[in-house]
Amino acid sequence: MQRQFIQTFLNNRYLAYLLAGIFLILSILLGISIGTVSVPMLTILKIISAKLFGFISLDQIDPMYSSIVLDIRLPRVILSGLVGASLAIAGAAFQGLLRNPLADPYTLGVSSGASVGAVLTLFFQLSIPYVGSFTLPLLSILFSIVTIFFVLTFASKIERSMRVETIILTGIIFSSFLGAIISLMIALTGDELRQIIGWLLGSVSMRGWEYIKIILPFFVIGSALLMFNAKELNAMSFGEERAQHLGVNVQKRKLLILTAGSILTGAAVAVSGTIGFVGLVIPHFSRLLWGPDHRHLLPLSIITGSGFLIIADLISRTIISPTELPIGVITALIGAPVFAIILLQRKRMERSG
Amino acid sequence: MLSVQQVSGGYSSEAVLRDVSFKVKQGELFGILGPNGSGKTTLLKMLSGILPIQSGEISIRGKRLQEYKPKQLAKIIAVLSQHSSQTFSYTVKETVSLGRYAHQKGLFHTWNSEDEEIVQRVMKQIGVTTFQHKNIQELSGGEKQRVFLAQALAQEPEILLLDEPTNHLDLSYQKELLDFLKEWTTENGLTVISIFHDLNLAGLYCDRLLLLEKGMIQIDHIPNEVLREERIRDVYHTDIQKHAHPKVAAPQLALLPRVYKEEEKMEVDESLVHVTKKWIEVCTPIPLRTMSSGVIGSGMGWHRTFVNRHVDKDYRCSDHRAEMASFLKAHGFEPAETVGMMTAVMLEDVVFRRFVHEDFSIFVVVTAGVSNAIDASKSELHSFEVTPGTINTWIFVNGELSEEAFIQSIMTATEAKVKALNDLAVIDQVTGTLATGTSTDSILIAATQSGRGLEFAGTITPLGKLISKAVYQCTTDAIRKSRMRKQT
Numbered sequence: 001m002q003r004q005f006i007q008t009f010l011n012n013r014y015l016a017y018l019l020a021g022i023f024l025i026l027s028i029l030l031g032i033s034i035g036t037v038s039v040p041m042l043t044i045l046k047i048i049s050a051k052l053f054g055f056i057s058l059d060q061i062d063p064m065y066s067s068i069v070l071d072i073r074l075p076r077v078i079l080s081g082l083v084g085a086s087l088a089i090a091g092a093a094f095q096g097l098l099r100n101p102l103a104d105p106y107t108l109g110v111s112s113g114a115s116v117g118a119v120l121t122l123f124f125q126l127s128i129p130y131v132g133s134f135t136l137p138l139l140s141i142l143f144s145i146v147t148i149f150f151v152l153t154f155a156s157k158i159e160r161s162m163r164v165e166t167i168i169l170t171g172i173i174f175s176s177f178l179g180a181i182i183s184l185m186i187a188l189t190g191d192e193l194r195q196i197i198g199w200l201l202g203s204v205s206m207r208g209w210e211y212i213k214i215i216l217p218f219f220v221i222g223s224a225l226l227m228f229n230a231k232e233l234n235a236m237s238f239g240e241e242r243a244q245h246l247g248v249n250v251q252k253r254k255l256l257i258l259t260a261g262s263i264l265t266g267a268a269v270a271v272s273g274t275i276g277f278v279g280l281v282i283p284h285f286s287r288l289l290w291g292p293d294h295r296h297l298l299p300l301s302i303i304t305g306s307g308f309l310i311i312a313d314l315i316s317r318t319i320i321s322p323t324e325l326p327i328g329v330i331t332a333l334i335g336a337p338v339f340a341i342i343l344l345q346r347k348r349m350e351r352s353g
Numbered sequence: 354m355l356s357v358q359q360v361s362g363g364y365s366s367e368a369v370l371r372d373v374s375f376k377v378k379q380g381e382l383f384g385i386l387g388p389n390g391s392g393k394t395t396l397l398k399m400l401s402g403i404l405p406i407q408s409g410e411i412s413i414r415g416k417r418l419q420e421y422k423p424k425q426l427a428k429i430i431a432v433l434s435q436h437s438s439q440t441f442s443y444t445v446k447e448t449v450s451l452g453r454y455a456h457q458k459g460l461f462h463t464w465n466s467e468d469e470e471i472v473q474r475v476m477k478q479i480g481v482t483t484f485q486h487k488n489i490q491e492l493s494g495g496e497k498q499r500v501f502l503a504q505a506l507a508q509e510p511e512i513l514l515l516d517e518p519t520n521h522l523d524l525s526y527q528k529e530l531l532d533f534l535k536e537w538t539t540e541n542g543l544t545v546i547s548i549f550h551d552l553n554l555a556g557l558y559c560d561r562l563l564l565l566e567k568g569m570i571q572i573d574h575i576p577n578e579v580l581r582e583e584r585i586r587d588v589y590h591t592d593i594q595k596h597a598h599p600k601v602a603a604p605q606l607a608l609l610p611r612v613y614k615e616e617e618k619m620e621v622d623e624s625l626v627h628v629t630k631k632w633i634e635v636c637t638p639i640p641l642r643t644m645s646s647g648v649i650g651s652g653m654g655w656h657r658t659f660v661n662r663h664v665d666k667d668y669r670c671s672d673h674r675a676e677m678a679s680f681l682k683a684h685g686f687e688p689a690e691t692v693g694m695m696t697a698v699m700l701e702d703v704v705f706r707r708f709v710h711e712d713f714s715i716f717v718v719v720t721a722g723v724s725n726a727i728d729a730s731k732s733e734l735h736s737f738e739v740t741p742g743t744i745n746t747w748i749f750v751n752g753e754l755s756e757e758a759f760i761q762s763i764m765t766a767t768e769a770k771v772k773a774l775n776d777l778a779v780i781d782q783v784t785g786t787l788a789t790g791t792s793t794d795s796i797l798i799a800a801t802q803s804g805r806g807l808e809f810a811g812t813i814t815p816l817g818k819l820i821s822k823a824v825y826q827c828t829t830d831a832i833r834k835s836r837m838r839k840q841t
Binding site: 096099100101164231234235237238239241242244245246247248249250287291292293 | 398401402403422423424425426427428430431432434436439440441442443444447448451452454455457504505508
């Protein structure tokens with residue numbers, strides 16, 4: 001079997017991390033280097049280490065380079081990395097919890113929920129006192145949490161056993177509904193139409209360091225919460241009853257994991273719009289790389305997820321340069337076929353097993 | 354160990370279980386039985402803390418179930434349920450290792466050498482070590498079940514709950530699993546509470562059984578008492594018959610298929626007898642319930658052909674059963690459906706006759722020779738030697754016999770045979786006293802098991818009277834015929 005081969009090849013866990021790490025670093029460097037103005041790799045390293053450690057002076061470097069790197073490309077790469085990581089780990093957690101390899105913030109409708117929150121904030125120019133710029137992510141997160149609980153309650157009403165297909169179908173129903181609400185709001189605004197549409201399809205361009213500050217705390221909190229629940233996720237991927245038999249406090253852990261997943265999704269959507277399929281594709285590949293054990297699946301998803309989105313962003317802004325494609329187009333082009341393949345594999349397994 | 358007091362509960366609105374109370378002691382293998390929908394699984398889910406208790410109390414080691422935290426409870430109770438989801442392909446070892454979850458401490462759940470040792474030991478005991486690196490999705494149903502059993506045992510529980518553990522397992526796995534559980538209860542003091550669908554397996558392995566009916570306890574007792582014919586018939590609304598296990602002191606229940614009752618009435622009589630030079634055969638259209646001492650088909654059983662075969666006086670064979678079986682096959686009889694006997698007597702001297710009494714009848718076939726007649730009271734004077742039987746008595750009863758009636762029929766027939774021998778003054782050649790039979794006599798009682806029920810066959814019961822008369826007359830005639838042949 002293909003997976004067996006890959007796993008014997010990678011039976012050393014460090015090797016899996018090493019490969020993922022190399023992929024991430026490479027994509028960061030490529031992401032910074034390539035563009036309308038190409039920046040040499042060495043210069044990038046110099047600029048970054050100068051900024052980080054300060055013992056190399058920036059004087060010998062062309063100020064245009066350092067400005068491109070520090071003000072435009074680096075924040076963009078970091079932001080897309082954080083968004084990719086958030087979506088990937090959230091997807092991995094949703095999949096483990098729901099025992100559903102097709103679950104992902106996008107297919108579950110959580111992303112759409114977060115979008116509604118974000119659009120509402122933008123539309124009404126909302127600002128919650130004291131939190132200021134965090135109003136956007138907080139409202140997105142709130143809407144994600146509400147959406148995921150609605151979706152799951154609804155799915156369990158349809159069918160107690162909550163089959164994979166039922167959950168996905170419910171997610172799609174909610175997505176369409178929430179999408180319609182967003183369209184309605186856009187139609188009512190008129191002026192800001194293009195800005196919101198661009199944002200809806202997902203983009204990490206022209207966001208700057210501001211947005212990194214917005215997503216970072218939520219990314220740290222959400223990921224930490226999920227990592228602490230890796231063992232519980234392992235137990236729950238055998239079914240909630242079995243997890244309880246094994247000693248897991250299912251109700252509490254489930255709530256924690258769903259909340260953490262929603263925090264990550266909400267924050268990611270708030271800064272970059274709805275980017276689909278990252279949470280679906282990345283955990284799937286990480287599982288091929290290192291099996292389904294969540295103690296390693298989650299960190300590996302973070303690393304490969306961020307690398308993946310950086311590359312996707314790079315492609316989206318270079319492929320028909322100077323025009324930029326929305327990043328969601330690239331992820332959907334890769335993600336939808338993977339979704340189809342997983343679905344086919346599942347059906348084949350059910351038939352043979 | 355575990356006590357359940359007046360517990361009611363079930364899924365949200367209505368109570369599936371009502372007022373259930375019982376206790377389970379440490380080291381017991383406790384079976385839960387009941388028809389579909391009687392609340393077995395609900396009870397098990399309440400014991401494992403999955404379903405809430407609506408009223409009453411479940412306590413484990415004197416502490417209420419609700420007071421245990423999930424982790425504490427998992428150290429005491431492990432559950433092997435029927436289904437578990439296997440969406441992702443964990444390896445066998447990863448799966449078993451999850452059993453240690455409740456035992457691991459700290460935020461990061463560090464895996465220590467004790468955990469590793471226990472996981473390795475359990476995998477070895479259950480026999481899954483060889484495929485520990487395989488993915489569970491690739492395993493067969495039986496192997497998966499074993500992996501999950503290993504996972505449950507890695508929890509080092511004091512109580513193991515099982516929901517129809519033998520479901521989907523083939524015969525050898527069923528036995529293997531239950532033998533294993535039995536061993537753990539006796540040797541490690543593990544308490545096992547299990548739901549059974551198969552009443553016979555439950556009767557075979559359990560120390561005590563709880564029978565549920567419509568959410569209430571029908572009875573909580575030892576298997577022999579719980580598995581009473583009338584009780585199971587009432588609770589399951591089906592026809593069954595209880596009988597003893599052939600090797601172990603355990604009750605077994607047999608299903609009675611419906612066609613059994615609709616069978617047409619059949620009588621065994623002269624028309625079914627076929628005599629050739631080499632054998633006498635009786636073939637019946639339906640199998641008869643038999644008790645016999647034949648060479649083949651001896652003991653209790655169901656048979657439809659009956660063969661009395663002629664062999665030479667000096668017939669010797671090291672394995673006469675196998676020889677007889679191949680003889681039967683060679684002549685188109687199915688050994689598994691046949692009661693076969695041997696005799697050195699000339700088969701033309703057979704005597705068969707039908708005897709009728711009111712609403713039932715019997716049909717008797719006797720071949721008799723008395724050259725090796727023996728006085729049973731002095732049989733120690735004879736050396737042991739297997740020679741072909743010389744008085745072979747077949748009694749076909751057109752009626753329904755109880756097991757007692759079979760045994761009494763044999764007694765009655767034997768007594769009648771002895772009397773016939775005495776009246777004909779057959780002498781034991783070694784001792785010179787009156788003989789009671791020959792050294793290798795065989796008998797067959799076969800009943801159609803339809804028509805009149807005959808519970809007893811003692812000498813003065815209607816059946817006994819008929820048997821005595823028939824056996825006496827037929828044996829006498831047969832011995833006379835054989836004597837005549839010798840004189841001529």
